[in-house]
Amino acid sequence: MDSSHRRLSAQSQPSPYDDSYLEHGEASQAGPSRLQPGAQLTLMRYLQDLPDADIPVSDVPPRYHTGRLPNSKAGDGKPRLLLMGQRRSGKSSISSVVFHKLPPSETLYLETTTRIKKESMHSFMDFQVWDFPGHLDYFDPAFDVDNIFEEIGALIWVIDAQDEYLEAIMRLNTTILNLQHSYPNINVEVFVHKVDGLSEDYKGDTFRDIIQRVQDELSDHGYENAPVSFYQTSIYDHSIFEAFSKVIQKLIPQLPTLEALLNSLCSTCHIEKAYLFDIMSKIYIATDTSPTDIGSYEICSDYIDVVIDVSEIYGWDRPDDNDEKDDTSHSEIIEIGNNDAESLITMERKGNNYLYLREINKYLALICLMGDDSPAEKKAVIDYNVGVFQAALKQVFPRAERDVPLPEE
Numbered sequence: 001m002d003s004s005h006r007r008l009s010a011q012s013q014p015s016p017y018d019d020s021y022l023e024h025g026e027a028s029q030a031g032p033s034r035l036q037p038g039a040q041l042t043l044m045r046y047l048q049d050l051p052d053a054d055i056p057v058s059d060v061p062p063r064y065h066t067g068r069l070p071n072s073k074a075g076d077g078k079p080r081l082l083l084m085g086q087r088r089s090g091k092s093s094i095s096s097v098v099f100h101k102l103p104p105s106e107t108l109y110l111e112t113t114t115r116i117k118k119e120s121m122h123s124f125m126d127f128q129v130w131d132f133p134g135h136l137d138y139f140d141p142a143f144d145v146d147n148i149f150e151e152i153g154a155l156i157w158v159i160d161a162q163d164e165y166l167e168a169i170m171r172l173n174t175t176i177l178n179l180q181h182s183y184p185n186i187n188v189e190v191f192v193h194k195v196d197g198l199s200e201d202y203k204g205d206t207f208r209d210i211i212q213r214v215q216d217e218l219s220d221h222g223y224e225n226a227p228v229s230f231y232q233t234s235i236y237d238h239s240i241f242e243a244f245s246k247v248i249q250k251l252i253p254q255l256p257t258l259e260a261l262l263n264s265l266c267s268t269c270h271i272e273k274a275y276l277f278d279i280m281s282k283i284y285i286a287t288d289t290s291p292t293d294i295g296s297y298e299i300c301s302d303y304i305d306v307v308i309d310v311s312e313i314y315g316w317d318r319p320d321d322n323d324e325k326d327d328t329s330h331s332e333i334i335e336i337g338n339n340d341a342e343s344l345i346t347m348e349r350k351g352n353n354y355l356y357l358r359e360i361n362k363y364l365a366l367i368c369l370m371g372d373d374s375p376a377e378k379k380a381v382i383d384y385n386v387g388v389f390q391a392a393l394k395q396v397f398p399r400a401e402r403d404v405p406l407p408e409e
């Protein structure tokens with residue numbers, strides 16, 4: 001593995017409006033004045049759309065990737081994820097493994113949740129995770145239902161696939177039907193969980209059976225096309241991160257713009273697959289629109305672990321953008337010609353294929369699986385284009401640059 005770390009500098013950053021993705025093969029000529037007009041146009045097209053990216057014009061009521069949270073009345077962009085399901089179905093384990101890096105085997109010692117556990121996550125966007133005790137009946141008049149569901153981003157219903165699940169399905173359907181009048185747009189995400197202990201056949205059958213039962217009962221009650229998605233998950237592999245990625249992506253208003261930027265980067269640099277990862281949780285918040293397979297996600301996700309381990313040994317605190325830079329960082333910039341990168345690592349996979357990681361800001365990292373026709377010698381042009389992507393991302397996601405966490409609610 002070849003790794004290098006670079007520091008930020010206060011050296012002025014060329015405006016993204018002046019730059020563009022550089023066509024592959026022009027590494028030696030990198031510089032704003034050498035850009036091809038066509039290449040410039042590609043990026044300009046995306047950048048010109050940016051002011052509208054938050055709220056696309058549409059007659060369709062906002063849902064999914066349409067630029068607004070489904071139920072956010074305040075529109076403050078702080079969605080709430082509710083983890084619900086039967087006792088011992090694995091809710092607290094999911095939250096601890098994904099957001100607190102608890103090793104899966106240690107979830108065996110988690111105590112049962114007795115009251116609603118609310119946690120605020122401060123990352124590329126602020127969101128809250130509410131872990132509900134399994135036994136709670138939230139439609140009891142004693143509960144303020146509006147308070148629970150009003151600002152909800154997604155309702156994650158966890159079903160233990162290793163256990164009897166009929167009661168869990170019944171409660172899930174009751175919940176959906178109770179909510180559909182007041183909150184018809186809630187994204188219901190069903191995690192068919194603990195699938196690690198099941199044989200392939202049994203896993204598939206269980207999954208299909210659960211989907212069938214939920215859909216049948218909802219349509220019996222006249223509720224067709226309910227916004228319910230199903231995932232097979234386990235804390236013992238990457239599936240829980242993959243599922244959470246998809247849940248979170250539905251809550252990111254800028255997703256279409258992010259995907260467009262990644263598509264453009266991929267086609268310009270001959271990248272097979274690009275992921276924008278939240279470093280803290282290893283959730284990917286966007287990827288290009290080429291087909292995703294769990295294998296490439298796993299490679300990239302493991303790669304983040306490697307980077308985190310290496311940077312724990314060799315990393316250092318990143319200076320603020322406004323800080324005075326010392327002579328060392330200044331000389332690095334002159335030498336490298338790049339004042340954006342924090343860390344940059346390439347790793348040989350096989351032949352010409354390699355993985356490329358670049359820390360985009362404090363929260364996000366870009367990881368690319370490079371194609372055969374994008375050899376490592378062309379890395380300078382990729383660096384340049386990723387720099388342009390990074391600048392564009394600052395426009396799309398200014399929130400990600402924020403350093404100060406909001407106070408706990």
Ligand SMILES: Nc1nc2c(ncn2[C@@H]2O[C@H](COP(=O)(O)OP(=O)(O)OP(=O)(O)O)[C@@H](O)[C@H]2O)c(=O)[nH]1
Nearest residue numbers: 088089090091092093107108112113134194234235
């Ligand atoms: N095999 C397997 N076990 C899991 C998985 N996720 C959680 N568990 C186990 O399931 C048990 C219950 O997990 P919890 O996270 O406490 O369940 P909970 O839904 O929060 O339970 P309550 O707090 O009682 O509502 C623990 O022993 C976990 O180790 C999984 O993906 N696979």
